[in-house]
Amino acid sequence: MSFIDNMKEKIITSSNSYQFYKDNYKKLVSQNTDNKKLIKTLQKENKNLHRINEELKESDNQYKNIKEDINALSDRINDNFNIINQNNNELSENINKIKDNIRTNSLLIQDDIEVMTESSDKNNSELKNTITNLNDNFQGFSQGIESFDKNTSELKEVINNLNDSFNDFSQDIKSIDKSTSDLKDTITNLDGNFKEFSQDMTTKDNLVENDLNDRLDCINENVEDLEVKFRIFHSNIQESQNNLEQYKGTYNDILRRIREVNYGLVFNDTIKNSSWLHNENFSSNNGAANYSFLYLLYRILNEVKPSNILELGLGQSSKLTTQYTNKFTHSKLTIIDQDKTWIENFSKNLDFCKNISIKYVEVEEFEYNNTTNTRYRDLEEKLSDNKLDLVIIDGPTGFLPSGEFQSYPRSNILTLIDKLDDEFIIILDDYDRTGEQNTMKNLQEKLDEKGIEYTFKAFYGLKNQGIICTPKYDFITWF
Known part of the structure; x- marks a missing residue:
């Protein structure tokens, strides 16, 4: 006992x-x-x-x-x-x-x-x-x-x-x-x-x-x-519960790191002898794309072969999407970011072709459910009329200038539903945070209102990702 x-x-x-x-x-x-x-x-x-x-x-x-x-x-x-x-x-x-x-x-x-x-x-x-x-x-x-x-x-x-x-x-x-x-x-x-x-x-x-x-x-x-x-027993129980919470937090952190290490090993094995991924230099730490994200994105790019990609947030995942678009010229890639300096410095490490465009878009604050959040301003007007079959959401940042996490971040996807192709995949990074979970819930409600069938799956690593795909792409939930 x-x-x-x-x-x-x-x-x-x-x-x-x-x-x-x-x-x-x-x-x-x-x-x-x-x-x-x-x-x-x-x-x-x-x-x-x-x-x-x-x-x-x-x-x-x-x-x-x-x-x-x-x-x-x-x-x-x-x-x-x-x-x-x-x-x-x-x-x-x-x-x-x-x-x-x-x-x-x-x-x-x-x-x-x-x-x-x-x-x-x-x-x-x-x-x-x-x-x-x-x-x-x-x-x-x-x-x-x-x-x-x-x-x-x-x-x-x-x-x-x-x-x-x-x-x-x-x-x-x-x-x-x-x-x-x-x-x-x-x-x-x-x-x-x-x-x-x-x-x-x-x-x-x-x-x-x-x-x-x-x-x-x-x-x-x-x-x-x-x-x-x-009172003594209660104090002991409270102390034990606090210790248990600490042990639980430590256990979950260790479990996340073990999963992340496993995804890193699997990712490195998966990209070996890749026909289009030649630059394998990834810095997957801090707030950058982690290995569960990179592994999931590589498998989708390599096996689904999307043709019109929208990436919200420039970063480590862009090393995958740009190399993929350079190899498969039928595809088009649009990257959106709100930091001009970051775009200028990070773009030096990327190879570009005519099908790739990086756009600077300012962010704006908006109120929703008595909370303050940020989004790209007039994003839908900055995009072409081409239907999107892959949307990668890792921007804008999920916290306010004060450092406080937002309750409904990265909500531009809610206004882009009409720009989705009949068959599509959406990846939402940082799904381990409450704000991203709220945004995902709102997205699912919007799809339900429009009668669009979809499948949802969460992937767990050092950070979590939530994906939504049409029934055609249900197989990616087994990655």
């Missing part, structure tokens, strides 16, 4: 431990929050219980007042009953006395009547009428007495029923009084139990909170320790 893998495994293990403590910490905090909510709810219910108790006390006072009023009413009713009973007894005694007097008087009257009957027959008829009326009156009076007795009996029955109802009401009052007493006892017991429960919950909450705080302190200490270890 590599050092990076070991670091990753340690970080994952530490992260898992950290997550474990973090999750437990969240659970404990959640439990503490729930306990506090429960205590608040219980305290609220305790307040409600006290409020109910106060209301019951107030109701009890009202009940006592009502009971006192009922007792007073009961006393008054009893007194009235006693008075009524007393009056009724006195009335009954008076009625009995009257009845006795009536009976006595009736007997006396009958005796008198008999005496009077015997002594005088003269008034017998009138006396009989009088006696008859008197008997009728006495019978009426007797019926009135009987009716009064009956009414008095009914009144006694009503009074007895009322007394029974009052006794029942008194029993109900006593039952309510007992229920109220039981309810008060229950509330008192509930209040005592709730106080005990509240005290118990408060004690438990304090214990839980203390335990939670102890656990949180322990977790915080562990988390802090893990954070320190994690």
